[in-house]
Amino acid sequence: MDRAEKGKIIEGLKDRAERAQVAIVTDFQGLSVAQLTPLRAKLHEAGCDYQVVKNTLARLAFSQTPHNVLGEKLKYSCAVAFGYDDPVVAAKVVVEFAKKNDKFSVRCASLNGKLLDEAAVKALSDLPSREQLLAQVLGTMNAVPQNFVCLFANVLRGMLNVLSALKEKKEQE
Known part of the structure; x- marks a missing residue:
């Protein structure tokens, strides 16, 4: 060579x-x-x-x-x-x-x-590979807003149940 x-x-x-x-x-x-x-x-x-x-x-x-x-x-x-x-x-x-x-x-x-x-x-x-780490990060980032939306949906659902119960009570009186 x-x-x-x-x-x-x-x-x-x-x-x-x-x-x-x-x-x-x-x-x-x-x-x-x-x-x-x-x-x-x-x-x-x-x-x-x-x-x-x-x-x-x-x-x-x-x-x-x-x-x-x-x-x-x-x-x-x-x-x-x-x-x-x-x-x-x-x-x-x-x-x-x-x-x-x-x-x-x-x-x-x-x-x-x-x-x-x-x-x-x-x-x-x-x-884990780079793609796996990115998927985990995106999953975590997606979980925060999803949990936030679910939390508010449960609060609204509870409020709706209370209002429904009040409505039924007033209708019975």
């Missing part, structure tokens, strides 16, 4: 790392390309990228990005999953794949420049 090709790879990794909120370093030693294809497909569906990286080139690319904390963790054969919009989605896909494949593991990650160990990545994958 000549210097120009290496420069292109470094620029591509740097671009992905700058756009990514999370970069998850994985160990795939012992897995074939065919065995990694389902992981790539799931990550692609989720709007994420997965790239096998050459450690020295990745260290150079990450050194100029918020994910520079990963530099010393890039050893042996590794690949990086980049999550752009929602870091939880990338973590969920990678951790789920690691549960199904014994030869695949999560080493560490960088979340907006903060180093996460394997346990923290698993904890991140247990969080």
Whole structure:
């Protein structure tokens, strides 16, 4: 590989790392390309990228990005999953794949420049996704006015019952 090709790879990794909120370093030693294809497909569906990286080139690319904390963790054969919009989605896909494949593991990650160990990545994958959180917030925001309307409807219903009772009492007299 000549210097120009290496420069292109470094620029591509740097671009992905700058756009990514999370970069998850994985160990795939012992897995074939065919065995990694389902992981790539799931990550692609989720709007994420997965790239096998050459450690020295990745260290150079990450050194100029918020994910520079990963530099010393890039050893042996590794690949990086980049999550752009929602870091939880990338973590969920990678951790789920690691549960199904014994030869695949999560080493560490960088979340907006903060180093996460394997346990923290698993904890991140247990969080609800962005869409789920938004749905919960909207449900809570909708519940407040709905409860307010129900409260006033019950007050009006009670008032109507009192007036009906008064009307019946006056009609009987």
